[in-house]
Amino acid sequence: EPEVTQTPSHQVTQMGQEVILRCVPISNHLYFYWYRQILGQKVEFLVSFYNNEISEKSEIFDDQFSVERPDGSNFTLKIRSTKLEDSAMYFCASSSGTYYGYTFGSGTRLTVV
Amino acid sequence: DAKTTQPPSMDCAEGRAANLPCNHSTISGNEYVYWYRQIHSQGPQYIIHGLKNNETNEMASLIITEDRKSSTLILPHATLRDTAVYYCIVSYQYGNKLVFGAGTILRVKS
Numbered sequence: 001e002p003e004v005t006q007t008p009s010h011q012v013t014q015m016g017q018e019v020i021l022r023c024v025p026i027s028n029h030l031y032f033y034w035y036r037q038i039l040g041q042k043v044e045f046l047v048s049f050y051n052n053e054i055s056e057k058s059e060i061f062d063d064q065f066s067v068e069r070p071d072g073s074n075f076t077l078k079i080r081s082t083k084l085e086d087s088a089m090y091f092c093a094s095s096s097g098t099y100y101g102y103t104f105g106s107g108t109r110l111t112v113v
Numbered sequence: 114d115a116k117t118t119q120p121p122s123m124d125c126a127e128g129r130a131a132n133l134p135c136n137h138s139t140i141s142g143n144e145y146v147y148w149y150r151q152i153h154s155q156g157p158q159y160i161i162h163g164l165k166n167n168e169t170n171e172m173a174s175l176i177i178t179e180d181r182k183s184s185t186l187i188l189p190h191a192t193l194r195d196t197a198v199y200y201c202i203v204s205y206q207y208g209n210k211l212v213f214g215a216g217t218i219l220r221v222k223s
Contacts, residue, residue, distance in 0.1 A: 004156075033210065035211075035213075037154070042213050042214065042215060043151070043157060043200075043211075043213040044213070045210045045211065045212065045213075048210055056210055089154055091156045091157070093156070097206075101147055101149070101159035101162055102149075102157075102159060102211065103159065104156030104157050104158070105156050106155055106156050107154065107155070107156050109154075
């Protein structure tokens with residue numbers, strides 16, 4: 001069964017550093033997303049990406065965040081200057097936009113120290 | 114905010130059917146009902162979705178009331194591996210974002 005692959009599974013970074021979280025969506029999918037889940041809290045939408053541009057973003061997704069699909073297969077989330085409150089599980093997801101729902105990756109646990 | 118209401122937790126005996134209710138009284142005519150689950154801190158897993166007809170797949174059945182204001186997810190023979198948080202979400206199809214609520218913690222007990 002096709003999977004969404006996320007790397008790394010766990011990343012520890014110093015406050016103020018830049019991090020890039022990587023995702024390989026399912027190859028024939030057209031819609032791409034990032035969600036995050038702070039420990040013990042709800043899964044929160046960050047951004048959706050379609051046709052090589054952001055289609056929607058939440059208020060969480062401020063100027064510190066950016067997304068890119070650099071080579072037609074990878075989908076990345078960059079946080080420019082991490083804060084302690086960015087510590088969370090980050091999930092990438094993709095969708096074909098047709099019958100089936102999203103497929104989520106297994107997540108990257110980001111710890112900002 | 115999530116547009117659905119679910120009980121915070123439910124228990125189910127292993128081998129029995131688990132029936133998880135969801136209220137979505139403000140659903141609009143072209144919004145679908147989706148069910149996902151999350152096991153531990155893994156990524157949410159798609160289970161099933163429907164518009165107004167009942168749906169069944171290899172994982173579960175989805176029963177939607179005629180007025181579409183509520184639905185029930187049925188796991189016909191729950192196993193210990195079905196212990197998870199189950200999310201009922203209403204959303205438009207074709208790429209729309211998902212808004213997760215707190216979901217229902219289902220504990221399957223032997």
